[in-house]
Amino acid sequence: MSTPAIQIDDLTKVYKVGETAVHALRGISYKVESGEFLAIMGPSGSGKSTLMNIIGCLDRPTTGQYLLEGEEVSTFDRDKLARIRNQKIGFVFQTFNLLPRTSALENAELPLLYSSHINSKQRRELALKALESVGLKDRAHHKTNQLSGGEQQRIAIARALLNSPSLILADEPTGNLDTKTSAEIMEIFTRLNEDKKITLVMVTHEPDIACYAKKRIYMRDGKIIREEKGREGCEDQAR
Amino acid sequence: MNILRTSRVALRALGRNKMRSFLTALGIIIGVGAVISMVSIGEGAKRGVEDRFASMGTNLLFVSPGSRSSHGVHSGSGGFNTLKPEDATAIETQCDAVKYTSPSASTRAQVVYGNKNWSTSIQGTGAMYPEVRNWELDQGTYFDEGHVRTAAKVCVLGSEVKKSLFEGEDAIGKIIRVKAIPFRVIGVFKSKGESGGWFNRDDMMTVPYTTVMKRLTGQEYISSIDISAVSSARTKEAQTQIEELMRVRHKIAPGAEDDFQVRNMSEIAEGAAQATQIMTILLGSIASISLLVGGIGIMNIMLVSVTERIREIGIRMAVGARQKDILLQFLTEAIVLSVLGGLIGVFFGIGLSKILHYIKIFSEFKTTVSPSSIIMAFAFSASVGIFFGFYPARKASRLDPIEALRYE
Ligand SMILES: Nc1ncnc2c1ncn2[C@@H]1O[C@H](COP(=O)(O)OP(=O)(O)OP(=O)(O)O)[C@@H](O)[C@H]1O
Ligand SMILES: [Mg+2]
Numbered sequence: 001m002s003t004p005a006i007q008i009d010d011l012t013k014v015y016k017v018g019e020t021a022v023h024a025l026r027g028i029s030y031k032v033e034s035g036e037f038l039a040i041m042g043p044s045g046s047g048k049s050t051l052m053n054i055i056g057c058l059d060r061p062t063t064g065q066y067l068l069e070g071e072e073v074s075t076f077d078r079d080k081l082a083r084i085r086n087q088k089i090g091f092v093f094q095t096f097n098l099l100p101r102t103s104a105l106e107n108a109e110l111p112l113l114y115s116s117h118i119n120s121k122q123r124r125e126l127a128l129k130a131l132e133s134v135g136l137k138d139r140a141h142h143k144t145n146q147l148s149g150g151e152q153q154r155i156a157i158a159r160a161l162l163n164s165p166s167l168i169l170a171d172e173p174t175g176n177l178d179t180k181t182s183a184e185i186m187e188i189f190t191r192l193n194e195d196k197k198i199t200l201v202m203v204t205h206e207p208d209i210a211c212y213a214k215k216r217i218y219m220r221d222g223k224i225i226r227e228e229k230g231r232e233g234c235e236d237q238a239r
Numbered sequence: 240m241n242i243l244r245t246s247r248v249a250l251r252a253l254g255r256n257k258m259r260s261f262l263t264a265l266g267i268i269i270g271v272g273a274v275i276s277m278v279s280i281g282e283g284a285k286r287g288v289e290d291r292f293a294s295m296g297t298n299l300l301f302v303s304p305g306s307r308s309s310h311g312v313h314s315g316s317g318g319f320n321t322l323k324p325e326d327a328t329a330i331e332t333q334c335d336a337v338k339y340t341s342p343s344a345s346t347r348a349q350v351v352y353g354n355k356n357w358s359t360s361i362q363g364t365g366a367m368y369p370e371v372r373n374w375e376l377d378q379g380t381y382f383d384e385g386h387v388r389t390a391a392k393v394c395v396l397g398s399e400v401k402k403s404l405f406e407g408e409d410a411i412g413k414i415i416r417v418k419a420i421p422f423r424v425i426g427v428f429k430s431k432g433e434s435g436g437w438f439n440r441d442d443m444m445t446v447p448y449t450t451v452m453k454r455l456t457g458q459e460y461i462s463s464i465d466i467s468a469v470s471s472a473r474t475k476e477a478q479t480q481i482e483e484l485m486r487v488r489h490k491i492a493p494g495a496e497d498d499f500q501v502r503n504m505s506e507i508a509e510g511a512a513q514a515t516q517i518m519t520i521l522l523g524s525i526a527s528i529s530l531l532v533g534g535i536g537i538m539n540i541m542l543v544s545v546t547e548r549i550r551e552i553g554i555r556m557a558v559g560a561r562q563k564d565i566l567l568q569f570l571t572e573a574i575v576l577s578v579l580g581g582l583i584g585v586f587f588g589i590g591l592s593k594i595l596h597y598i599k600i601f602s603e604f605k606t607t608v609s610p611s612s613i614i615m616a617f618a619f620s621a622s623v624g625i626f627f628g629f630y631p632a633r634k635a636s637r638l639d640p641i642e643a644l645r646y647e
Contacts, residue, residue, distance in 0.1 A: 058556075091557050097644060159558065
């Protein structure tokens with residue numbers, strides 16, 4: 001079998017707030033194979049975002065091991081982590097996190113600004129192609145604040161796709177969207193996962209959204225308490 | 240990220256807030272403009288002084304009483320009254336590097352013509368004064384040795400005096416009164432074209448030095464001797480010859496202090512130029528303060544900008560910007576602001592110094608914008624950008640990506 005996309009072993013994360021220590025993660029071990037689509041669920045404060053940040057190389061665990069495509073990244077310094085984020089990971093956030101007063105195109109090409117060997121013409125082409133793949137080519141020159149939430153999230157997906165990452169992480173990507181727009185976004189994710197074989201990890205509170213994923217894990221108090229596969233637990237969902 | 244890409248990102252960011260960027264740059268514009276125009280005034284003054292001295296002739300020497308010694312206390316009473324007209328004659332005849340001499344004795348007095356009067360400087364000179372001082376006559380003739388010998392009551396007017404007393408009227412042959420003594424005007428000097436009260440050589444008149452001594456002041460000694468060397472190249476030689484001769488004539492023992500001093504024009508010009516140099520430095524430093532204030536303005540705005548854009552910084556970090564990239568981005572913004580400000584400031588400064596030239600009190604000096612002051616102001620403004628931009632930029636680059644992304 002090939003190396004798993006993500007392999008974490010006994011991961012803990014402790015936040016120190018003044019005198020007290022907050023145990024956000026209490027020993028998490030899990031493995032995500034390349035090309036999988038995983039949803040993480042659980043009550044608020046259970047440590048989902050904390051886990052996502054570590055998987056996304058935005059943060060480092062307090063203890064434990066994290067192998068990203070076989071590479072031990074939990075010991076990397078800031079700049080090395082930035083490199084990994086740039087080359088291997090695409091992020092999609094609940095609040096879109098686009099640059100305000102900036103065109104869709106400029107937002108989409110942002111990751112390429114920080115990777116060398118690409119000139120501005122190639123950068124534009126790649127950004128336009130990514131916008132096209134999320135159906136927003138005609139909005140390329142619109143400023144982000146002139147776009148709807150769904151459109152903004154699609155630009156964020158285009159941006160996440162730009163460096164052809166092997167892993168896309170989405171923290172509540174549909175949290176700020178209505179049902180119809182959420183479905184559109186999930187269609188895009190499903191397509192990326194099935195056609196391009198991109199590994200997808202998504203946090204969500206909504207069971208119907210979670211059912212787009214082929215695997216679901218449930219967290220509580222910084223631990224994984226349950227795992228579901230396929231349509232298990234989705235029988236009552238409309239799809 | 241390479242420099243070109245970084246500056247483009249910086250320009251775009253600054254363009255998003257044009258008014259603020261302009262106001263921030265304005266501090267630098269004014270600072271650089273002030274430095275350049277102030278230094279140009281100083282340089283102009285220096286150039287003006289140098290030109291003025293050069294026009295007096297670089298082969299000019301002066302002998303004056305009193306020693307050169309730095310303690311400057313002169314022994315005996317009347318320590319200053321040591322020069323006699325005979326010294327001048329001796330110098331002219333015995334020093335072969337000397338061409339002409341003109342003894343000098345001067346006073347100030349009221350000059351009256353008809354119902355007009357004018358207070359001016361009355362210079363007693365020898366007959367060779369115009370040659371020594373490199374000064375031409377506009378009308379009439381200068382007085383000759385005969386006039387000097389007889390202490391004749393004749394005078395030559397500076398153009399300003401002529402204008403004040405006679406206006407358009409012809410002055411030659413007219414009688415004017417100085418201390419109730421009638422003087423016949425026999426010549427008028429060509430104007431030196433100097434306006435204003437500062438060292439104005441058109442506001443004076445000359446009479447034979449003997450006339451000043453015998454008729455106006457009653458003094459027995461002359462106050463100095465103006466001397467021209469045969470050429471500029473032989474000025475130093477003339478100075479040595481004069482010193483040797485004077486020591487003999489005044490019976491000064493070897494090692495004893497001289498009771499006279501010989502100075503040449505270039506020495507005097509140097510001293511004056513040094514004084515204006517100090518003025519230039521002073522003006523420049525005062526103007527630099529405004530550049531400093533402009534720099535603080537940049538730092539202030541950059542700090543505000545970093546706080547406003549914490550979210551943006553988080554986004555950039557999330558997609559792979561390293562600390563170095565963020566640092567460079569904000570530093571570049573500060574540098575672009577200050578360099579653009581500096582560039583506009585250079586033109587502003589050049590314009591300002593041109594305008595200052597038309598303002599009366601500065602009109603004497605041609606303001607000259609030197610390339611060195613431009614380069615200096617520009618380099619200074621760029622370093623202001625780097626210096627004051629660094630702290631906010633470092634602050635931005637040290638943000639934690641997650642906290643920056645969550646920042647409301
Ligand atoms: N920077 C921090 N400093 C201190 N405590 C933190 C920090 N970030 C998270 N925590 C704590 O860690 C725990 C897990 O937080 P996390 O954000 O991972 O929860 P979550 O599962 O994503 O919740 P939600 O569904 O509301 O987004 C919480 O108790 C939270 O208060
Ligand atoms: Mg969360």
